[in-house]
Amino acid sequence: MLGENFGVKKNQTINRRMFIIGAAKFIVFTGIIARLFSLQITDNKRYLTLSDKNRLREWRLPPIRGEFLDYFGNIIAGNLKIYQLHVIPEEVEDFKYLMVRLKEILNLSNGEFEKIIRQKNKQKSWETIIISKNLTWEQFTKVNYFLHDLIGAKPVLSVSRNYPFNESYTHVLGYVSEASEKDILNNEIIKSKHVPGLKVGKTGLEKTFENELIGTNGIQRYEVNAYGKRISQLDHAEGLSGKTIQLTIDTEIQKLCNELLKNIAGSISIMDIYTGEIVAMQSSPSFDPNLFLFGINQDDWQLIINNPLKPLVNKTLSGLYSPGSTFKPIVALSALENGIIDENFKVNCKGKIEMYGQTYHCWKKRGHGVVNLKSAMKQSCDTYFYEIARKLGVDRLKETSLKFGLGEKVLDETFSNEKKGLIPDTQWKKNNLGKGWVIGETLITGIGQGYTQTTPLQLCQMTAQLANGGFKIYPKIIMEENPKTVEDIKLIMDKNAKYLDEKNNGLQEASELLGFLNKKKYGRLFKNSKNIELVQKAMFASTNEVRGTSYSSRIEDPKYQFAGKTGTSQVRRITKAARELDLNTSEIPYNERDHALYIAFGPYKNPRYALSIVVEHGGSGSSTAAPIAKKLFKLIVDRHEFREQTRIEKAIKI
Structure with a gap:
């Protein structure tokens, strides 16, 4: 009798445990199915948008600055195509070798060389380093001549301000330079359009009419991987140039x-x-x-500030x-x-x-x-x-x-x-x-x-x-x-x-x-x-x-x-x-x-x-x-x- 009772109790215990385990499995699978339904059906649009945000990135380009003309329509402050040299470290087989070669080709000073190395150590490997913001034509052709030996170096055509009459208009037009923290904080328009390297008016009419001259940013859209690295360019939208301003000066x-x-x-x-x-x-x-x-x-700079005639x-x-x-x-x-x-x-x-x-x-x-x-x-x-x-x-x-x-x-x-x-x-x-x-x-x-x-x-x-x-x-x-x-x-x-x-x-x-x-x-x-x-x-x-x-x-x-x-x-x-x-x-x-x-x-x-x-x-x-x-x-x-x-x-x- 004792043996039979023990066997019955044992079976009941096993059945109860199996029921609990089975119920638990049912609840878990039901929850998984419900969640999958929610993700794929109910919240489909939401997560698709979030996925695209992670997959697609926009890069704003520096706006093209408006021009100044004289009374007769001659450009006295315009925009000039310039040559730059960019390097993306992760695309370089031997960064040290590349930099030594570029130092020789471009005659970089020790200070410039060290500055580039510091910049490389501070940023991510797929982010661009600007080796030179303004190459001369001779330097540009020299880089292109040795380009087969400069793996990872990219000559780039860009746009910058240009004052064709040099010192003749300086005190009228002023000049532009890279936006400082003060410029960004004091001007909402500069703040909204700021990108690294943006140049803004510092003195003269360049500063007075900054909001009219600054233009709008161009947009480049890229597909990126999970680490934010660019994979391919999807779209490019040109920005609008700033206002052209004509002066009364001859x-x-x-x-x-x-x-x-x-x-x-x-x-x-x-x-x-x-x-x-x-x-x-x-x-x-x-x-x-x-x-x-x-x-x-x-x-x-020292020649200018130490000139007793106060330029x-x-x-x-x-x-x-x-x-x-x-x-x-x-x-x-x-x-x-x-x-x-x-x-x-x-x-x-x-x-x-x-x-x-x-x-x-x-x-x-x-x-x-x-x-x-x-x-x-x-x-x-x-x-x-x-x-x-x-x-x-x-x-x-x-x-x-x-x-x-x-x-x-x-x-x-x-x-x-x-x-x-x-x-x-x-x-x-x-x-x-x-x-x-x-x-x-x-x-x-x-x-x-x-x-x-x-x-x-x-x-x-x-x-x-x-x-x-x-x-x-x-x-x-x-x-x-x-x-x-x-x-x-x-x-x-x-x-x-x-x-x-x-x-x-x-x-x-x-x-x-x-x-x-x-x-x-x-x-x-x-x-x-x-x-x-x-x-x-x-x-x-x-x-x-x-x-x-x-x-x-x-x-x-x-x-x-x-x-x-x-x-x-x-x-x-x-x-x-x-x-x-x-x-x-x-x-x-x-x-x-x-x-x-x-x-x-x-x-x-x-x-x-x-x-x-x-x-x-x-x-x-x-x-x-x-x-x-x-x-x-x-x-x-x-x-x-x-x-x-x-x-x-x-x-x-x-």
């Missing part, structure tokens, strides 16, 4: 400006007196922006100078406009004047004798302008100066490095220096010294507005899509001028009328047009009549004839001992020499262009700056016909 005139300022620290600005188009804007010394494209080497400074926009005697036309106009003097007002210049125990010298020791407005401007008599400044006062002088563009940015925010300068008045000194204004400061302000600081471009705008008859203009360096013609601008100016008749007929109060006109486009900056004419004639005499300070730089041919005003800006206080020595410029240490300035407009009979020239530590404006203007005006006038023809062609296309 390259031929810009190049001449660069040549005339060779080995000189200074600036030249040239402007259309009606449209405000900047025809040339050169700061010197300059540097070749192409040096920065692939990373400037240490030697070139990194845009002197046209950032350079602040006392205007010297180039300020005298505005002083004269302000005195005329405020009824302080008329054209017959005379002063007896004896070479100096005494006031409150202080002596104020004229540049001519023995004086100019009795001078009126015209002769004082012609000979740049300081004593005459001391006297009219004293009568005028610095506050009224500032009001006129601001009207003509001094003390304000000329191109608004087009250039981040443009400075405003300073036109002082009594309130300015009290607010900034905590002291009251004194009469002696008014005198030296009257000859463009003291606290007064202007940029060369401001002096050019001031001259342009004197030349066009005293009307406000709107300087620009970027071509507008539908610009006003010169004829349209002159018509607007003539309409504004007609309001003078209403004033003269007593229809409106003068102050109300002038306030209204100043708010109008191309508004009138004067009260009486005769005052503008007097200043223009005085500037003509300064250049074209005997004893004029720039008489030696005159052009007698009416086609090229121009009117101007020289200026000599002191950079140090002249002591009594130094005045008695009367040293030549060459005998004075360079940094203590005066700056040489010149402003001019021409052709005189039918003016169209204005210019300003500043030569740092050039000594005298008459001997250094004015001769440069003589060379420039011949080309400016000769190029005018081409400029007008191009303007007409553009108008027809529109």
Whole structure:
């Protein structure tokens, strides 16, 4: 009985265990089948998408940058095909041997060689190493000649920025270089389009118009393995090039400006007196922006930053100078406009004047004798302008100066490095220096010294507005899509001028009328047009009549004839001992020499262009700056016909 019971219990136990095992197997298989159904049927699309994401990869290509053109459509900043050498380590049989051969073929320095080795050790074996970002044609052909012995090396054709006119446009266009962390963090567009090696604008217009120039990324789609290695290319989509931007500058005139300022620290600005188009804007010394494209080497960088003439400074926009005697036309106009003097007002210049125990010298020791407005401007008599400044006062002088563009940015925010300068008045000194204004400061302000600081471009705008008859203009360096013609601008100016008749007929109060006109486009900056004419004639005499300070730089041919005003800006206080020595410029240490300035407009009979020239530590404006203007005006006038023809062609296309 015991044996039978034991056998029954044993069978029951076995059956129970078999049932449990069978049930477990059923549940497991049911779960597997259910999961497979879910994966293959229910979640099919989801996992297919995830699988493709793992299998397919997109690589963004650097966007193609937009171009800059000059007024005539010539490319002044474009894109150039360049040759590079890439290496994928896993495709190399013997990396050490390959690198030794490339070092010999490309003449790689030890530093470059070690940098490549470090890069190889940091990245994955199938990722590309750029051995050279810009091979010369000779290097490229040499690599191709030995390519059979350079297994794993791949010569590649790429695109990079190119500045064909080298240093002629550096301070206008700026330059591009590889995007820094700061560039990426501060600009969302750069961040969204960033790829390794992306080059962005660092200075000048390249930086200002970065968002328009940058373009869109091209896309390459590849199939990759589980480790992310590319297996095959599936698709390629070209990116869109950035915007093309056209400037108002004439390259031929810009190049001449660069040549005339060779080995000189200074600036030249040239402007259309009606449209405000900047025809040339050169700061010197300059540097070749192409040096920065692939990373400037240490030697070139040291030459630039250690140059005492400061090539990194845009002197046209950032350079602040006392205007010297180039300020005298505005002083004269302000005195005329405020009824302080008329054209017959005379002063007896004896070479100096005494006031409150202080002596104020004229540049001519023995004086100019009795001078009126015209002769004082012609000979740049300081004593005459001391006297009219004293009568005028610095506050009224500032009001006129601001009207003509001094003390304000000329191109608004087009250039981040443009400075405003300073036109002082009594309130300015009290607010900034905590002291009251004194009469002696008014005198030296009257000859463009003291606290007064202007940029060369401001002096050019001031001259342009004197030349066009005293009307406000709107300087620009970027071509507008539908610009006003010169004829349209002159018509607007003539309409504004007609309001003078209403004033003269007593229809409106003068102050109300002038306030209204100043708010109008191309508004009138004067009260009486005769005052503008007097200043223009005085500037003509300064250049074209005997004893004029720039008489030696005159052009007698009416086609090229121009009117101007020289200026000599002191950079140090002249002591009594130094005045008695009367040293030549060459005998004075360079940094203590005066700056040489010149402003001019021409052709005189039918003016169209204005210019300003500043030569740092050039000594005298008459001997250094004015001769440069003589060379420039011949080309400016000769190029005018081409400029007008191009303007007409553009108008027809529109």
